[in-house]
Amino acid sequence: AVETQQELLDGLNEPQRTAVQHIDGPMLILAGPGSGKTRVITHRIAHMIAQGIPSWQIVALTFTNKAADEMRNRLKKLSPGNLSWTGTFHRFCSRLLRHYATLVGLQENYSIYDMKDSKKVLKQAIANAEIDVKHFSADKIGNEVSNLKNHGVSVEQFIPRPGNVMDKILSKVYPEYQKLLQMANGVDFDDLLLHCVDLLRNNPELRESLDLKYTYMMVDEYQDTNRAQYQLIRLLNHNVQNLAVTGDPDQSIYGWRGANLNNILDFEKDYPKVQVVRLEENYRSTKSILRVADQLIENNVRRKKKSLITQNEEGNAVKLVAFPSPQDEAADVADSIALAIQKGKRRAKDFAILYRTNWLSRSFEHTLRQCGVPYQVLNGHEFYQRKEIKDIIAYLHLLNNPDDSVAFERVVNVPSRKIGKVTLTRLQRHARENSVSMLAAARDCEQNDTIKKAVGNRILSFVELIDRLSKQVGDEVEPVIRNVLAETGYRDWLTEDGSEEAYERAGNVDELVVAAQEFDNEHPEDGGLGRYLEQAALVSDTDVWESDADYVTMMTMHAAKGLEFPCVYIVGLEDGILPHERSTGNDDEVEEERRLLFVGITRAEKELQFSRCLNRFRRGSYWPAIPSRFLMELPRDEMEIFGAQHQQAGMTAEDLQRTIDAMDISNETHYEDLPAIDINLSDAANAATGGTLFATEAEDESDRDSSDADVQVPKTKPS
Ligand code: ATP
Ligand code: MG
Numbered sequence: 145a146v147e148t149q150q151e152l153l154d155g156l157n158e159p160q161r162t163a164v165q166h167i168d169g170p171m172l173i174l175a176g177p178g179s180g181k182t183r184v185i186t187h188r189i190a191h192m193i194a195q196g197i198p199s200w201q202i203v204a205l206t207f208t209n210k211a212a213d214e215m216r217n218r219l220k221k222l223s224p225g226n227l228s229w230t231g232t233f234h235r236f237c238s239r240l241l242r243h244y245a246t247l248v249g250l251q252e253n254y255s256i257y258d259m260k261d262s263k264k265v266l267k268q269a270i271a272n273a274e275i276d277v278k279h280f281s282a283d284k285i286g287n288e289v290s291n292l293k294n295h296g297v298s299v300e301q302f303i304p305r306p307g308n309v310m311d312k313i314l315s316k317v318y319p320e321y322q323k324l325l326q327m328a329n330g331v332d333f334d335d336l337l338l339h340c341v342d343l344l345r346n347n348p349e350l351r352e353s354l355d356l357k358y359t360y361m362m363v364d365e366y367q368d369t370n371r372a373q374y375q376l377i378r379l380l381n382h383n384v385q386n387l388a389v390t391g392d393p394d395q396s397i398y399g400w401r402g403a404n405l406n407n408i409l410d411f412e413k414d415y416p417k418v419q420v421v422r423l424e425e426n427y428r429s430t431k432s433i434l435r436v437a438d439q440l441i442e443n444n445v446r447r448k449k450k451s452l453i454t455q456n457e458e459g460n461a462v463k464l465v466a467f468p469s470p471q472d473e474a475a476d477v478a479d480s481i482a483l484a485i486q487k488g489k490r491r492a493k494d495f496a497i498l499y500r501t502n503w504l505s506r507s508f509e510h511t512l513r514q515c516g517v518p519y520q521v522l523n524g525h526e527f528y529q530r531k532e533i534k535d536i537i538a539y540l541h542l543l544n545n546p547d548d549s550v551a552f553e554r555v556v557n558v559p560s561r562k563i564g565k566v567t568l569t570r571l572q573r574h575a576r577e578n579s580v581s582m583l584a585a586a587r588d589c590e591q592n593d594t595i596k597k598a599v600g601n602r603i604l605s606f607v608e609l610i611d612r613l614s615k616q617v618g619d620e621v622e623p624v625i626r627n628v629l630a631e632t633g634y635r636d637w638l639t640e641d642g643s644e645e646a647y648e649r650a651g652n653v654d655e656l657v658v659a660a661q662e663f664d665n666e667h668p669e670d671g672g673l674g675r676y677l678e679q680a681a682l683v684s685d686t687d688v689w690e691s692d693a694d695y696v697t698m699m700t701m702h703a704a705k706g707l708e709f710p711c712v713y714i715v716g717l718e719d720g721i722l723p724h725e726r727s728t729g730n731d732d733e734v735e736e737e738r739r740l741l742f743v744g745i746t747r748a749e750k751e752l753q754f755s756r757c758l759n760r761f762r763r764g765s766y767w768p769a770i771p772s773r774f775l776m777e778l779p780r781d782e783m784e785i786f787g788a789q790h791q792q793a794g795m796t797a798e799d800l801q802r803t804i805d806a807m808d809i810s811n812e813t814h815y816e817d818l819p820a821i822d823i824n825l826s827d828a829a830n831a832a833t834g835g836t837l838f839a840t841e842a843e844d845e846s847d848r849d850s851s852d853a854d855v856q857v858p859k860t861k862p863s
Contacts, residue, residue, distance in 0.1 A: 178428025293334035294402030430459025466787030478511035
C-alpha cells in the first residue's frame with residue numbers, strides 16, 4: 145500500500161523534509177556526502193505522487209543506471225504503480241530521440257554506437273576528409289570531437305579558430321563524421337545528448353510542449369553535468385521551472401569528461417527564484433572517517449567551505465598501511481576480509497576495495513579467490529565488448545537498422561564467406577558515390593563492374609541471408625538471436641577448433657541468449673529488438689553490480705560515486721596512481737584527483753583503510769613507489785599507521801624529495817629506456833577512464849598509446 149504522507153516524512157530531518165515537501169519552483173539541494181540527497185529525491189517523488197501529481201509528469205535523472213534502478217526499486221516500495229521516469233541522461237535522451245528521430249535527420253530505429261564502433265566511423269571520416277592529419281592520432285581527433293559535443297557545440301555552431309591546426313582538421317572531419325553517422329542512421333554516445341539539445345533548440349513548439357509535459361524534473365549529482373546536459377535541462381525547464389537538483393561541488397569528478405562545476409555554482413544565477421536547501425548532517429560515516437575526509441578536502445583552494453557533521457559514533461581510527469609489495473597488500477587485505485567473515489563479524493558484501501584504475505584489481509581478485517571470498521569486479525561493460533558478443537549484436541543491429549554500415553562491415557565476412565577487404569573497399573566506394581548504405585551497395589553489386597561475378601554471388605547470398613533473418617524479426621528478441629546463430633552457422637564456426645577458448649566464447653553466446661530471454665520476460669509490452677539494442681548499448685559498468693548479493697565489491701572510485709559500504713579499503717595510494725600521472729599537470733587536475741579520493745573516503749560507513757606499497761612491479765622489475773601526496777594531508781596523528789616504513793607515511797615534502805633523489809627516479813628518461821611489461825591494455829585503458837559509461841573511444845585509445853602500463857611510476861616530482 146502507498147505509505148501515508150506522514151510515513152514518507154518520518155525518517156527525514158528538518159531540511160530534508162523541507163526539500164521533500166517543496167513542489168513548485170526551482171530548488172537546489174546543496175550538501176556533502178551521505179547527507180541524504182539521493183534519499184530526498186526518492187522521497188520527494190513519492191511525496192508528489194501521494195499529493196496526486198500524475199507520476200508521468202515526473203522525471204528524475206541520475207548519473208548511473210544503477211542509481212536509477214535503485215531509485216526505481218525504492219519507489220516501487222514507496223509508491224507502487226508509479227510511472228515516473230527515472231534513468232540516466234543517456235537513456236532519457238535515447239527515448240526522446242526515438243520519438244523525434246526524423247526531426248534531427250535520423251530514423252527511429254537508429255543504432256547507438258559504442259566507442260569501438262564510433263572509432264571506425266571516425267577513421268573513415270578522417271580518410272574521406274583527405275587532409276593531412278599526420279601529427280594527430282585518430283584518438284586525439286576523436287577526443288576533440290567528443291569534447292565539442294560535450295560542450296554542446298554542433299557542426300553548425302563550430303567556428304574554427306584561425307591558425308589553429310586542430311580546428312582546421314576538425315572543420316573537415318567533424319562534419320564528415322556526422323555525415324557518415326547520419327548515413328548509417330547511427331549516433332555515438334555524445335550525440336544522444338547533442339541531438340536532443342538540437343531538437344529542442346530548433347523546434348520551439350516541441351520544446352515548449354515537452355517543457356510542460358515533464359512538469360517536475362530532478363537531477364541527482366548535478367555537479368557532474370556537462371555543458372550539453374546543462375543545456376538540455378535548461379531547455380526543458382524554461383517555462384515551467386519545477387526543477388530540483390542535488391549536488392556537492394566537492395564530489396565533482398568528471399571534469400576530464402567535460403563536466404562543468406560552474407553548472408552547480410551558477411544554479412542560483414540561472415534560476416533566480418531558487419530555494420536553496422542545505423543538508424548538514426551526515427548519516428553514513430563515523431566521526432573519525434569524516435574528519436579524515438574533511439581535512440583532505442580542505443586542501444582544495446577552489447571550493448566553498450563546508451564541514452561535515454554527524455551524530456554517528458566516533459568509530460575506529462582510520463588505518464594507513466604501507467606494504468612492501470603489491471602482493472603483500474593484496475594478501476593482507478584479502479586475509480583481513482576473510483578473517484572478519486570467518487569470525488562472523490562481517491559479511492562479504494560489507495566490503496569494498498576501491499582503486500584509481502582498473503588494473504589494480506587483478507592482484508586482489510587473485511588473493512580473494514585464494515581465500516575463498518566471493519567478490520565482484522566492476523570492470524566496465526566488458527561483456528558487451530567481447531568479440532563474439534559484438535558480432536551477434538552487430539547482426540541484430542543490421543536487422544534492426546539496414547543502413548548500419550558499421551554493423552554490415554563487421555559481419556559481412558563473419559563467419560567467413562570469402563568476402564575480402566578489397567571487395568569491401570569497392571562496396572564502400574560504391575556506397576559513398578551513390579550515397580547509399582553498405583547493404584544497399586551490396587544489393588546493387590551486379591551493377592557494380594568492379595566486383596567479379598563469383599564474389600558478387602557470395603555477396604548476394606549474404607544479402608539474402610539478412611533479408612531472410614529480417615523477415616523473422618518479431619516482438620521477442622531471443623528467437624531472433626537463435627535464428628541468427630542457426631542461419632549464419634555462427635555457433636558452429638565458433639566452436640570449430642574445439643579449443644577451450646572456443647567453448648568459453650560459445651558460453652558467452654549462450655549467456656547472451658539467456659539475457660535476451662530475461663529481457664523479453666521483463667518487457668512484455670515495451671520490448672522488441674530496438675529497445676533491446678538500446679539497453680545493450682547503454683549498459684554501464686555499475687549495472688552489473690548486485691548490491692544485495694553477498695560479494696566483496698571491487699571498483700574504481702569513479703564508479704563508487706553515490707554508493708556506501710560498511711568497510712572500505714582504498715588501495716594503491718601512490719603518486720602516479722592517485723593522483724594519476726596524467727592528472728598532475730595543473731592545480732585543477734590535482735584538485736579533481738583530491739575530490740576523487742574524497743569520494744572514495746566518504747563511501748565508508750564504519751571502517752576505512754588506506755594502503756600503499758613501497759615497491760611496484762613495472763617494466764619487468766620492482767621500483768620504489770612514492771606515497772601519494774594526499775596521504776600527507778591527512779590527520780595522521782589520529783590515524784593508526786602500520787607498515788614496514790611507517791614513518792615514511794608521515795614524511796615531509798623535503799623528506800620526500802630526498803627520498804626521490806636517493807631513488808634516482810626523478811629522471812624521466814631513465815624509465816623511457818626500459819622495456820615495457822606486458823599488461824592487459826584493455827584494462828589499463830578502462831582504468832584511466834574509470835571504466836565509465838561515456839568515456840569516448842578516443843580517451844580509451846589514447847590511453848593505450850600512452851604509457852598506461854607505467855602509471856605506477858611517478859614521472860613528475862611532487863612539488
Ligand atoms: P552521496 O553524496 O554520497 O551521494 P547522499 O547525500 O546522496 O550521499 P544518501 O545516499 O541519500 O546520501 O544517504 C546516505 C545514507 O544516510 C543512506 O544510507 C540513507 O539511507 C541515510 N539517511 C539519509 N537521511 C537519513 C535520515 N534522516 N535518517 C536516517 N538515515 C538517513
Ligand atoms: Mg547520492
